[in-house]
Amino acid sequence: MTSVPVKTDSADYQVHIGRGLLGSIAKEYVRLAGRVSRVFLVTSPQIERLWAAPVRDGFAALGVPVEVLQVPPGEGEKRLGTLERLCEELAEQRADRDSLLVALGGGVIGDLTGFLAAVYMRGIRFVQVPTTLLAQVDSSVGGKTGVNLRAGKNLVGSFYHPLAVFADIDVLRTLPERELRAGLQESVKAGVIGDPALFAYMEANTGTILQGDPNALQHVVEASVRMKAAVVGQDERENGLRMILNFGHTVGHAIEAATEYKALLHGEAIGWGMVAATRLAQSRGMLTDGDADRITALVHRNADLPRFQADADRLVALTGGDKKKRSGTLNFVLPTAIGTVELVRDVTEAELTGAVHAMLLEMHFGRPSAPLATTPWVHA
Numbered sequence: 001m002t003s004v005p006v007k008t009d010s011a012d013y014q015v016h017i018g019r020g021l022l023g024s025i026a027k028e029y030v031r032l033a034g035r036v037s038r039v040f041l042v043t044s045p046q047i048e049r050l051w052a053a054p055v056r057d058g059f060a061a062l063g064v065p066v067e068v069l070q071v072p073p074g075e076g077e078k079r080l081g082t083l084e085r086l087c088e089e090l091a092e093q094r095a096d097r098d099s100l101l102v103a104l105g106g107g108v109i110g111d112l113t114g115f116l117a118a119v120y121m122r123g124i125r126f127v128q129v130p131t132t133l134l135a136q137v138d139s140s141v142g143g144k145t146g147v148n149l150r151a152g153k154n155l156v157g158s159f160y161h162p163l164a165v166f167a168d169i170d171v172l173r174t175l176p177e178r179e180l181r182a183g184l185q186e187s188v189k190a191g192v193i194g195d196p197a198l199f200a201y202m203e204a205n206t207g208t209i210l211q212g213d214p215n216a217l218q219h220v221v222e223a224s225v226r227m228k229a230a231v232v233g234q235d236e237r238e239n240g241l242r243m244i245l246n247f248g249h250t251v252g253h254a255i256e257a258a259t260e261y262k263a264l265l266h267g268e269a270i271g272w273g274m275v276a277a278t279r280l281a282q283s284r285g286m287l288t289d290g291d292a293d294r295i296t297a298l299v300h301r302n303a304d305l306p307r308f309q310a311d312a313d314r315l316v317a318l319t320g321g322d323k324k325k326r327s328g329t330l331n332f333v334l335p336t337a338i339g340t341v342e343l344v345r346d347v348t349e350a351e352l353t354g355a356v357h358a359m360l361l362e363m364h365f366g367r368p369s370a371p372l373a374t375t376p377w378v379h380a
C-alpha cells in the first residue's frame, strides 16, 4: 500500500492506494476519527452486492453498527432531491455528530456523500472509498462535493474534505471496460498538465493497463493522485493553479450538456475536450505537431470515443463562445508541451470554432495526418 498526503489550508489527510484495502478501512477509520457511534455506508445496490461485505465486516469486528443508505446508480441521482431523502434517512435513524459516512462508489456517490457529510448537522465526518477509476484518480481527491441543477452540473456544493481516501485497486476488477477506459482520460489529463513520466508510462503500457493489470493500474492511480494532491495543495479553492485541472473540461462540459449527459461518459467527453484544446494550442503555435499528435493518439488509444450529435455552433455557444460577443475573449487551459499547460485568457470565438471543427472532423474522419495549422478548417 502507498499513501499520498493531501495537505490544504483546511485539511490534511491521506489517500491510501493498494490492494485488499476494504477490510482495513474500519481500523484506520476508527483510529482517525476517535469516537464512532454508527457508520452509514452510502452506496448503490450493485456495489453493495459486490464490495460492501469486507467494509461492513471490518466495522462489525470493532462493534460499530453499520447501516446502508442506498442510492440507485446514475448521474440522475446527483440531485438535491436525493440529498434531502438521505438527510431525512439519517435523521430518522438518529445519526449524530459521532456518526461516520462511508462513500462506497464512483464519482456520483462520492460527490453526493461528500455534500451530505458537509451539510448534515452542519458537517459530519466521512471517508471516500472510490470504486471507479475516475473516482480513484480524480474525484475522490481534493474536496469538491456537490449536486447538479437543471441549469448545469455541480452548481450546488461545497469544498469539504474526507478524513481519508481508500483507493482499493481490486475493486476495479468488476468495473465495466468502458468505465475503465473513460477514467483513464483523467489520468491522460494529469500527464499532460504536469507529469510527463505518467504520460510516457501510459503510452508504453496501454495494453497492460487496459487489461486491468493491478500493478499498472496502481502506478497510474498513484501518479494521478500525486498530481492532483500537489495542485490542490497549492490552490484549494480554485483561485488560480487549480484551474489547470480543467484541461479538456471546457469543451468537454459543453459536449456533455449538448448530449444531455446521456451519450457519453464524463471521461469520454473530457477525451474529446482534450482533443479540441490540443488542436487549439497547436493552431496557435503553442504546441508542436509532434506533442499534439502524442496527446490525441493517447486519448484515442485509451478509449474508442463515441461519436455524438452536436453541431459546432451549439458547442461553441455552450462553451461560452456566445458570451465573447459581450465580454471579449475566453479562458482556456492549453498545453505548451506534454507536462506543462498555460491558462490562456485571449482565445477568440473564431479560434474556438476552429478547434471545435477540427475535433468534429477528427470524430468523423479520424486523426489528420497533415499538420493542422495548414488545414482549411482552422481559422487564423
Ligand SMILES: NC(=O)c1ccc[n+]([C@@H]2O[C@H](COP(=O)([O-])OP(=O)(O)OC[C@H]3O[C@@H](n4cnc5c(N)ncnc54)[C@H](O)[C@@H]3O)[C@@H](O)[C@H]2O)c1
Pocket (backbone or CB within 6 Å): 044, 046, 047, 050, 073, 074, 075, 078, 105, 106, 107, 108, 109, 111, 131, 132, 133, 134, 135, 138, 139, 140, 141, 142, 143, 144, 145, 153, 154, 171, 172, 173, 174, 175, 176, 179, 266, 267
Ligand atoms: N469532485 C470532483 O472533483 C470530481 C471530479 C471529476 C468528476 N466528478 C464527478 O464524478 C461523476 C462521475 O463519476 P464516475 O465516472 O465514477 O461515474 P459513476 O459514479 O456514475 O459510476 C459509473 C458506473 O459504474 C458503476 N460502478 C462503480 N464502481 C463499480 C465497480 N467497482 N464495479 C462495477 N460497477 C461499478 C456505478 O454503479 C455506475 O453505474 C460525475 O458526477 C462528475 O461530475 C467529480
